[in-house]
Amino acid sequence: MHYDVIIIGAGPAGSAAASALAREGRSVLVLEKEIHPRHKSCGGGLSARLLPFLDADLKELIEREIRRIVFRLRQKEVSSSSVDPVAYLVMRPRFDAYLVEKARKAGAEIRENAPMRDWCEIPDGVEVHHRAGRDTASFLIGADGATSRVARKLHPLWKKHLAFAVEAEAPMRSREETVWIDLAVPRGYGWIFPKTSGAAIGIADFKSKVEKPQGLYRDFLKRHPLLSDEGSIAPNGATIPIYRRASPPLAQGRVLLVGDAGGLVDPLFGEGIFYAIRSGQLAAQAVVAALTGGDGVRSYDRAVRTAFYPDFETAGRMAKWIYAFPGLFLEAIRRHPGAMDLYLGVLRGERSYGQFWREVQWAFLQKWIPFKNTAG
Structure with missing residues (x-):
């Protein structure tokens, strides 16, 4: 036919x-x-x-409306909240x-x-x-x-550049309404996305050359007390075709x-x-x-x-910096929470990545470079 x-x-x-x-x-x-x-x-x-x-x-x-994101690196955490849902x-x-x-x-x-x-x-x-x-x-x-x-x-x-992920639907010990992003995963991140019963959890390695992803996944589970016993979780592997170039x-x-x-x-x-x-x-x-x-x-x-x-292209440049220096990224958003507020605007559709990056650069310049009035 x-x-x-x-x-x-x-x-x-x-x-x-x-x-x-x-x-x-x-x-x-x-x-x-x-x-x-x-x-x-x-x-x-x-x-x-x-x-x-x-x-x-x-x-x-919809199982959950997300208004808060927590970035975590070992024992340090920085959160950002939004009045309107971001996800x-x-x-x-x-x-x-x-x-x-x-x-x-x-x-x-x-x-x-x-x-x-x-x-x-x-x-x-x-x-x-x-x-x-x-x-x-x-x-x-x-x-x-x-x-x-x-x-x-x-x-x-x-x-294509194929990143590797390990994920599962897992029980949780609390009724969290927050998305957690774990930056301790080398060259990538871990996530906890709460659902009505449990959560979607996982890790992603964006360099795609990790030798023991299951080990990274188990380490991720141990770092988060919100998650229940890992023995009840059966993870699955997946490939993600991350954009690298046109x-x-x-x-x-x-x-x-x-x-x-x-x-x-x-x-x-x-x-x-x-x-x-x-x-x-x-x-x-x-x-x-x-x-x-x-x-x-x-x-x-x-x-x-x-x-x-x-x-x-803009997101790719940000990713290189964030995953190479997660500690600096966490400290930067701790000192400058307005930058994360701008990023949440990207998720809400209020601005593009390009607009976000220009606004962040301008905000940092205003804060760190003193204005010199040369008139007169």
Whole structure:
């Protein structure tokens, strides 16, 4: 059968693209290798800036509204609070299944337990082979995650920077309403994201060369008295395609890459869901324009480079400094709490990373460099 678009993967990026396309009246087939709801290694944090891009009934899935973040390095802690929520915490199986159902109700055809086997470009479209046979489409969207098969075939020489994470859903000894960020993890951080029953916890190594991640994870558990007995916790491993430098084109020919498949993950704290959903929506806009005789799907690549890459570059520079000198970072935000207030504004969608960095630099200059009046 022929469709306007075939999407590989029904995570947040694929489901967001499918919903946007179906709502525009386009025929959409989504091929998903698993069956929802399914486990996903992820803390389940949604920055507050994402909510305007989702339906209002998402609030039924929210487990915690986060207004306080604590940064910790061994025995030192610095916290920052916000009147308005800076993040919302969800359970990923429920959240992803919710997005899939949204796409289905919008009119997209969702085939689960249907992994893609191969794809190729044909005149005026693409042909996709899968477990049940083959289908064709005018465009293909690769939303199949960090190790995307679509991306590997589109750009065989592209090597993403894959960070490594270990995570679990764990019981807690208290009803914490605070997100904890542990900077004692070498070249990365640990996290505690409280949920209705327990918490999402884990560590991430952004250099991707750690030899014994399970040991780092056990050390992390021992440092936090809030967490219950580690014997009840079964951790899972995951790879995170952290942005390091501009990728090859994310739209080439009739193929587009979104979310983790496009390496669209914030290099500071590994936020991926916001960029997954927004890239899926941007890809859908480009495909709709191309189907109606517009500029073609290359407009998607330009949109991503304009909307995301400048922030990724700034976040990457911040990450290098923070993870190399976590003690200095903690002392800096202790002495200058206003800097963290500005960063929370990024999570709320009030400013970009670039605006944040310029404001922080200006604030520091005003504090440390005396103004000399040379007039007269």
